[in-house]
Amino acid sequence: MIPSALEALIEALRCLPGVGPKSAQRMAYHLLQRDRNGALHLARALEKATTTIHHCSKCNNFSEQEVCALCASPKRDAGTLCVVEMPADLLMMEQTQCYRGMYYVLMGRLSPLDGIGAKELHLDRLIRRVQEHPCEVILATNFTVEGDATAHYLATLLQSAGVKVSRIARGLPVGGELEQVDSGTLAQAMLERREILI
């Protein structure tokens, strides 16, 4: 009853994260019924991206070149290396316009339950890079359980290799009110209080 090419498309759409059989079917019907141009366009974009996009050999971010524009820029300070989980985190950091150092993108976080360990994240590449070009490492992984565990693991590894390691600060957001912040954040802000030097 279902044409084989349609069945194949529904099956292929399931490689997208968060797409189950029902939404794959809905997507396939939508594309064939209302947006065939969009479907062809998507097919070409997928092919182009999978063939041209690799990982930057220095920061591990997605890049079409061997070394990405950011790593190749002479304006960046090679004395600090900010470690983030995902490319989107790097973009957020860049939007602050307060950091001019280099980056390393883990492309994930330690997550033993999902089978992602130190080997899958290629942490050895990060260690080697820091050993070849000594610098301060700023751990900017998320403040989730997994992000924290990743930061802790990296800190242990890097400190034993004699590298200066820091973690971005945890506390109340700018404009944050004590009344509205969750108690975990407030507790951390108390623990990690800083002396005021005038």
Add this chain to the structure above:
Amino acid sequence: MIPSALEALIEALRCLPGVGPKSAQRMAYHLLQRDRNGALHLARALEKATTTIHHCSKCNNFSEQEVCALCASPKRDAGTLCVVEMPADLLMMEQTQCYRGMYYVLMGRLSPLDGIGAKELHLDRLIRRVQEHPCEVILATNFTVEGDATAHYLATLLQSAGVKVSRIARGLPVGGELEQVDSGTLAQAMLERREILI
């Protein structure tokens, strides 16, 4: 900072229904990071489907042939035509194994707010088909506001063309208990009660 091929892929993924900028980004990262084979496979499936799948000239369902297997089958009863909204509805109906007639798939429903009127649904094709091959029309659109409106509109059109039109029954589900059914369904089941003839 984002390679252009990656940006193009994120943009292209947004043609999928229910996919906004954030999930498009997540999908693109996932494909490039963990499932490049899946991405290429999807690209090929999209191209194949858009080039080979058309609408059956009789029932309007998706088909790789000019006339789909179901419409071409000599075993089906041409005396009844069941009108459904989507191909998935046709499949559900076939699973009941109690209907041996023909189908017409609207590929949608009347939905003025989304700009889908009688013209967009090509209802004239359905009317012409019934006029050329007179039969009983069974309206099996959903019992939603839009599905009901579509059925009502079609019934008016078809009856003025002298066609016998019926609507599938509304009532308690098989195995349904009065205590658990919603009051709207129960009210309809009361209104549409049938005389018991022994």
